[in-house]
Amino acid sequence: MHEPLIFTYSRPGRGAPAQYPPPVPPEVPEKFRRRRRVVLPEVSELQAVRHFTRLSQLNFSIDTHFYPLGSCTMKYNPRACNELAMLPQMLGRHPLAPESLSQGFLACMHELQEMLKEVTGMQGVSLTPMAGAQGEFAGVAMIRAYHQARGDTAREEIIVPDAAHGTNPATATMCGCKVIEVRTLENGDIDIEALKQVVGPKTAGIMLTNPSTVGVFERRIQEVASLVHGAGGLLYYDGANLNAILGKVRPGDMGFDVIHMNLHKTFSTPHGGGGPGSGAVGVGRRLLPFMPVPFVEREEVSAGHAQLRYRYRWMDERDLPQTIGRLSAFMGNAGVLLRAYVYMRMLGRAGLERVAEYATLNANYLLARLQQAGFEPAYPQRRASHEFIITMKRQARELGVNAMDFAKRLLDYGFHAPTTYFPLLVPECLLIEPTETESKQELDAFVDALIAIQREAQQDAAKVKGAPYTLPVRRLDDVRAAKQLDLAYREDPG
Amino acid sequence: MPFIPHTPSDVSEMLAAIGAPDIDALFDEIPAALRTPPPENLPQGLTEMQITRLMHARAQLDGQPLNFLGAGAYEHHIPAAVWAIVSRGEFYSAYTPYQAEASQGTLQVLYEFQTMMANLTGMQVSNASLYDGASALAEACLMAVRAHRQSRSARILVPATVHPDYRHVARAITTGQSLKFDVLPYGEEAGTLDLSSLERYSGQDITAVVVQHPNFFGLLEDVDAITDWAHAQGAMLIAVVNPVSLAIFKPPGEWGEKGADIVVGEGQPLGAPLASGGPYFGFMTTRMEYVRQMPGRLIGRTLDLDGKPGFSLTLQAREQHIRRSKATSNICTNQGLLVTAAAIHLSLLGATGLESVAAACQANTSALVEALTGIDGVRLRFAGPRFHEAVLQLDRQVDGVLQELARRNIAGGLDLSRHFPGLGNALLVCATETRTPEDIRTYAHVLAEILT
Amino acid sequence: MSNIPSDLKFNESHEWARLESDGSITIGISDHAQNALGDLVFVEIPEAGRTLSKGEVAAVVESVKAASDVYSPLSGEVIEANESLGTSPEQVNTDPYGQGWLFKLKPSNLGELSSLLDAAAYAKIVEAASH
Secondary structure, X not given: OOOOOHHHHOOOOOOOHHHOOOOOOOOOOHHHEOOOOOOOOOXXXXXXXXXXXXXXXXXXXXXXXXXXXXXXXXXXXXXXHHHHHOOHHHHHOOOOOOHHHOHHHHHHHHHHHHHHHHHHOOOEEEOOXXXXXXXXXXXXXXXXXXXXXXXXXXXXXXXXXXXXXXXXHHHHHHOOOEEEEEOEOOOOOEOHHHHHHHOOOOEEXXXXXXXXXXXXXXXXXXXXXXXXXXXXXXXXXXEOOHHHOOOOEOHHHHOOOEEEEOHHHHOOOOOOOOOOOOOOEEEOHHHHHHOXXXXXXXXXXXXXXXXXXXXXXXXXXXXXXXXXXXXXXXXXXXXXXXXXXXXXXXXXXXXXXXXXXXXXXXXXXXXXXXXHOOOXXXXXXXXXXXXXXXXXXXXXXXXXXXXXXXXXXXXXXXXXXOEEOOOOOOOOEEEEOOOOOXXXXXXXXXXXXXXXXXXXXXXXXXXXXXXXXXXXXXXXXXXXXXXOOOOOOOOXXX | OOOOOOOHHHHHHHHHHHOOOOHXXXXXXXXXXXXXXXXXXXXXXXXXXXXXXXXXXXXXXXXXXXXXXXXXXXXXXXXXXXXXXXXXXXXXXXXXXXXXXXXXXXXXXXXXXXXXXXXXXXXXXXXXXXXXXXXXXXXXXXXXXXXXXXXXXXXXXXXXXXXXXXXXXXXXXXXXXXXXXXXXXXXXXXXXXOOHHHHOOOOOOOOEEEEEEOOOOOEOOOHHHHHHHHHHOOOEEEEEEOOOHHHOEOOHHHOOOOOOOEEEEEOOOOOOOOHHHOOOXXXXXXXXXXXXXXXXXXXXXXXXXXXXXXXXXXXXXXXXXXXXXXXXXXXXXXXXXXXXHHHHHHHHHHHHHHHXXXXXXXXXXXXXXXXXXXXXXXXXXXXXXXXXEEEEEEOOOHHHHXXXXXXXXXXXXXXXXXXXXXXXXXXXXXXXXXXXXXXXXXXXXXXXXXXX | OOOOOOOXXXXXXXXXXXXXXXXXXXXXXXXXXXXXXXXXXXXXXXXXXXXXXXXXXXXXXXXXXXXXXXXOOOOEEEEEEOHHHHOOOOHHHHOOOOOXXXXXXXXXXXXXXXXXXXXXXXXXXXXXXOO
8 A cells, every 4th residue: 555645646737626716816016926836736636535535544543443542542532523513603703703703602612611620620721722732831831920929939840750741841841940850669659758858949839640651540649739739839730641530539639739631532532643632721729810811701691681691701811910821822722622512511420420430441451351361560569540551571571572563563453552662661661541432342352462462472573573564564764764854745856 | 321332241241350349449549538529510411412402503603704804814715625534534533643654644644744835935844733823933933042052142023013912822832931022013104014123133132033924914024124134133034924825925935035944824724714713733844954943743754664665753852752851842742633634725726726815815805905995984004015914994993893793794803902002993804715796895885884 | 781991981871081192082972872872863963162061961862762962071162073973873873982972172170080980880880770
């Protein structure tokens, strides 16, 4: 399977004229005029449709394959969420449209804010961050703003566990903070003694994921919270793993002051080949004045307007003078927010609680089956959360077949690979997250595939190391890619 | 159970394999005191039929006003084929192409997109997109500070004619990085950057100069002179551009003697619906020499083990999952799905189609200006060459007029009084290729009624 | 087992330093470090004339999977950097102590050299790291 570049179909004078508006001459003064015509594909509509359809067929996706990518929550994206977010009025609504022509949209956004507050135990929610990393940014920026507003300006350190997502330290640095790492114990919990050594008058806050990136629940979270709060710092919750605890325990109740939620994980909006995401933030009382704008407020309407009980309006800098400001030109990834809204309304109270239950059931079942088959869990004494880690260090040592080899061979068996080599502190690790939407049959088939690969590795290691064989390409030369950078197609000048 | 496939016998077999009495036992590591009470305030679940009804009702509440709003988000015709393909599950429900062999479709689309954006902007290299145009400007400012080794000031000159919310976002995102933004005034008559206001910075250490073209008022800036001035000062030039306009306007890579250094902009006009402000995508292109300072994903073409061409994420060592606290940015997604739409959109339009769209936008805006300024109490504020937006001056407060228009189902434009109080009763209007002569007549007719 | 020449001095962060006959110091990364990083695809070297203090980030070495800062083991002024790494970063992999050198310093405090590890002490660190 190989699909040439779209440019190779291109022929001068070809096009898809049904898509063009009636021609009129442009009026461009000479000094502003484009001299050479832009090089874009010149193809027919059918050629374009066929090319991009073929490209789609080169992908693995949730709709076509089990995708147990740890920490990414690749669950089914219900089609209704897509369809209802793409109603013509929703697609056609200009972001600056008058509030009087936006009450339907704003009502959805306000209800989404309220539902997210409820499931996280926070006091305020702003939906504007456009991705998890931007939600993190908003969170740390609010922590900074809070301390600064109190004149507590020496607090410049953000504590991050060594197992954290790379975005955590990157975000803290972006916010002008110094990153202090604390280590994770062998049992997967944070090292409280080490934490005690680093908290103090310079601590702005700590960034934690719970369950942590190693797939276990941080049992001493209350101690962590009182230590950090006691030292005057705030607690930031990285919502990457919220799927594991939905309806079971709330970040607000654990003592967190601020949280971001990856709506594209827990609330099932599509990952879209790497975006768009959405990183709504929730805050406790202390951070309410600093939330990013805009967000939506609801007012009771007087008796005069019979058809509507409420009126919704935007809150902006004028309402929230201490806000950390705007993070996008308008209000973030509204279409993603609508999909999350539809998803939450469909699941409702009972359905949202079931998310964590069945995600956790699937993870623990998969872990138990793999353990029985001889695979080695990184944290054998612990319950899995919605994901867990197995380590291939024995296979790497004894057979010379490492985690990446297993991952690549899984592709041949029709499964997307789990997350490899993250978190960094477990050698040769596979981080596996099945999600609640996978059936027992699918999980059993995945276990069978790993057992089969293990057998292959014992009999013919080279075969596994050479995988994959059945995909559009075999392993790619990443060194060549980085050294002989080819980032754009250039037509042969000759 | 919605979206959960487990039968009762599945559950009991699974629990038996785990050795747990019930599902709740799987949460036994959570301290009991922390367990959540039942979420009383959440609504009960709705069936697909019920939520469909609800969403249709909400959509009808907002209606479909006749739209003359632009200001950073533009209503264009999107060929039906674009979202028909983008909505395919293989694109829609895939993730970041970390496993390159299982993601060649997404990777090749991104590579083709990078090629198209590099061509459109006249630059050498494009990333695989950022969140949106405003945050792309923030990232460009941070990138300029990293890339410009000789400059120590981190001072960035930003004309007031750059989209005000872009300026706000750039400030918010760079807070904590000690960047200094100096806002430069626009000429009262021209509505473009007053070149004389640059002069007082001559000889100073300036890291970068930003110019938006067409600017927030829809006007064309003297980009050649501004670019050359920046370079003469040893500053980098950051261009903020509308991608559709580049079909007819000189690309930033050809501005002045040496061209722009970093080009960013909002990708929404290339295949993304208005959709209340997102998801859109930001684009960023630059010179090859700065590629390692660029934030966001990059796709490279390479060979596989058998020597066959293929695509993979490259230069990942710049990114947060490897560099952690030393990464070029904390960004870890692009806007893959929107970029897929853009690649298909640009393939369908091609150079000819995109030129037609740009020219039609320009012509329709001229027709709109002519129609509206024919009304008593409406005049054109800035007369210079423009793309598809214009500032009109009214003889009364704009806000009330817009509310009256909204009642007549017209989104009449943006009231500039908040961001530009100095302009008085100013209204920013836009007409893209989607506005017909009839639409324009309707607007003019209704506005005339309101104003008389 | 990695190659640790006995005539060099080392930093715990895997840089090596060699005192040349003209009094300058040549600096690179150890065989162990290049091996741990894998195939290098890019090396960022300091500009000549830059003044470095001991422990300051002087260069960056980048492979496909990792990027690592190189800390200057001594204080001084950069008098030359290995420009050939721009096109052939793999020299650091193939010849870390020879053609893969990174930069040369005119040391401002030669006494700092004695605070660095000798080959035997560095070998112990490498040994410990591989367990």
